[in-house]
Amino acid sequence: MTSKPDRPRLSRRQFVATSALGAAFGGLSGRVGSMDPFSQAVPGTPASGAALRRVIIDTDPGVDDAFALLFAMRSPELKIEAITPVAGNVPLSLTLPNALRMVEIAGRTDIPVARGASAPLMRKLVTATYAHGENGLAGVVFPEPTTKPVEQSAAELIYQVASRHPGEVSIIAIGPLTNVATALRAYPPLEKMIAEIVLMGGSLSGGNVTPAAEFNLYVDPEAASIVFGSGIPLTMVGLDVTRKAILTEAHVKTLEGGSNAVSRAAARIGRAILEQARRAGWTSGPAMHDPLAVATFLDKSVVQLENYFVAVETAGQFTSGETVGYRRAPLRGSAPPSNASESSAVFSETFMPNANVAVDLSVQRFFGSFISRLAGTG
Amino acid sequence: MQRFRSVFVISWMLAASLLGWGQAKRKVIIDQDAMGPGGTDQDAILVLIQSPDVDPLGITVVTGDGWRDEEVAHTLRMLEIIGRTDIPVVPGAVFPLVNSKEGIEQWEKRYGKIPYMGAWFVDYAGWKYHDPFIVPPLKEGSPTTKPANEDAAHFMVRMVHKYPHQVTIYAAGPLTDLALAMGLDPQFPALTKDLVVMGGSMNPSTTDPEYLHSPQREFNFWFDPEATHKVLHGAWPKMTCTTVDISVKTSVTRAMIDEIARARTPVAQYVSKYAYTGGFMWDELAAAAWVDPGIITKEEMIYMDADVDHGAGYGNTLSWVPGTNPGLGEQLVHVQRDLDTQRLYRLFVRLMTGPTPDARTTGDSRSQTGGSGAGRRSR
Secondary structure: OOOOOOOOOOOOOOOOOEOOOOEEOOOOOOOOOOOOOOOOOOOOOOOOOOOOEEEEEEEOOOHHHHHHHHHHHOOOOEEEEEEEEOOOOOOHHHHHHHHHHHHHHOOOOOOOEOEOOOOOOOOOOOOOHHHHOOOOOOOOOOOOOOOOOOOOEHHHHHHHHHHHOOOOEEEEEOOOOHHHHHHHHHOHHHHHOEEEEEEEOOOOOOOOOOOOOOHHHHHOHHHHHHHHOOOOOEEEEOHHHHOOOEOOHHHHHHHHHOOOHHHHHHHHHHHHHHHHHHHHOOOOOOEOHHHHHHHHHHOHHHEEEEEEEEEEEOOOOOOOOOEEEEOOOOEEOOOOOOOOOOOOOEEEOOOOOOEEEEEEEOHHHHHHHHHHHHHOOO | OHHHHHHHHHHHHHHHHHHOOOOOOEEEEEEEOOOOOOHHHHHHHHHHHHOOOEEEEEEEEOOOOOOHHHHHHHHHHHHHHHOOOOOOEEEOOOOOOOOOHHHHHHHHHHHOOOOOOHHHOOEEOOEEOOOOOOOOOOOOOOOOOOOOOOOHHHHHHHHHHHOOOOEEEEEOOOOHHHHHHHHHOOOHHHHOOEEEEEOOOOOOOOOOHHHHOOOOOOHHHHHOHHHHHHHOOOOOOOEEEEOHHHHOOOOOOHHHHHHHHHOOOHHHHHHHHOOOOOOOOHHHHHHHHHHOHHHEEEEEEEEEEEOOOOOOOOOOEEEEOOOOOOOOOOOEEEEEEEEOHHHHHHHHHHHHHOOOOOOOOOOOOOOOOOOOOOOOOOO
């Protein structure tokens, strides 16, 4: 239950949610700035020796999720406490075995994998097989996993891990936020136990599923509004940066030159997704959305972060899942109807950032770390 | 000796036939926004506990009429008073999925005052607002027993796997816990025996100001519209709904409470002491009609949903007769339309004045040390 003293948190009372305005808003005074785990001790972990950072990866593999999982499992700074697959890019019946496959490929069957939600909180599941292939791995076939998921649900495991190490566990969330939101609602004390969440999702510069919404937010906007309103320090790694992180032929060649099992698996998926992008005539190569979230968690200086108040649209006819980023006060919703008692739609006169949003990145630094770790040269 | 034995056998057979021996007791999980002391929330729990052929597996507590932690304390205390601390009290959701107090404050700026908002009331007769995790002093005394060390949603999922197709979910508060359970395990609804809901309102015939100009806004559905929407789309083997339309045909009468007060049992004293005479028997009716279906004289098959659009009707009850529904996965619900009120009143008085089945003590169990039964079924 410890909340670190350097982390001011808004109370529920300060939390503002305006369903009437068509969006749910949350706020907190997040930490600003970046942290480099390669060079300094991480707050909340023992100062002596290797300061392993405890993390849960919530994921919907998914091509770039598979890359992200392999990348994380080859990052020695991380103590991966759990992997919690959720329905998203493909149904849970594929994301769960795909996560188990990645754990087996990386030789990390010590990491518990827990079954997550098979559908969003209240909407029908929309998948993205058009981008990830029918099997979620661009058609690359790996053996059926022999490892089994643990008995607990994803929400339960998230809570158990967090309550064992309150204030020390972070979440890298790279799928729809259903599992995280479910855990937050099922276990009210959880929001004070999570150190931070780095999520891949959202966009301040237009979506990819609709002109407004990025896929993860589009699939479960209600879950996202719960997470953005939780008061947990958030870093949003959205399309603003991930669409610049494009996998190239050269990257895949490097992976193909690697000698370890992870590199070989990543190379096969990479080769297949490049082929798919070429065949389907994608205007740009495949974006490494989710690995960038892992890289940002490892080293915030890979991206440039700005403080935003991010409201998640849950009421739109065309725009649900849009992340509306406010840069400064006053925070204002849609114009009031003609019969409204107030002429102003301002819902807060003060700026209450609830997320550090990645607005730019160092492509070279990201791919340098990402590819070299997968290839086993970094 | 022989004579005694035959008397024993005969009385055993009599008891067995009364209980419907050979048939197991009817298992129920009571999901309740259990404000107290007394009143509709606690009295409905008592209707189920006091019924000899009912096995209450646990009481899962959700924020609604009050905040969860205060409700948990009221429920624990009630169980201590009646000597049923063996029944687990399982804490559920504190906040609805998406809806929030602050969101509703914004909503009110556009669409006007909400007449009843339970835990979210800032100002209401006899009510003093407090923050979610505060438990104010309880009129009936503080409990010494503790809630179960498990959350409501996982408890419900675990129970229906342990007793597949045998457990009724009785839900008389906002439906947050049920929606969470469905998210954890998509098989959850299908593994229950059935679902009984107190909630929703279509066109109640009443002068109650809460419904006069907003007849389709009912508190339980309104408090967590997204959860209601999810639950009403679930594949339950059977769904029964007690809506406001029938609640308003009932009343906690003075005569009933006076009659209950004459019994000297802990249950009767508790119920009569904290009774809200003149109030509707919201949750008691939903519970009693499950105990004795003969109370209901008319029901109708209706499709139901909650309005999840974030406009003026957010949280309102949507309903359709078959053939007019949109067909987006909404389910047919057995909606109770009319009742034999005298039969309800007689059952209520009989249960509230009768012995408490399986009571561990006959009175206040305050002398017992805490946690005797809490978490009995927990891991």
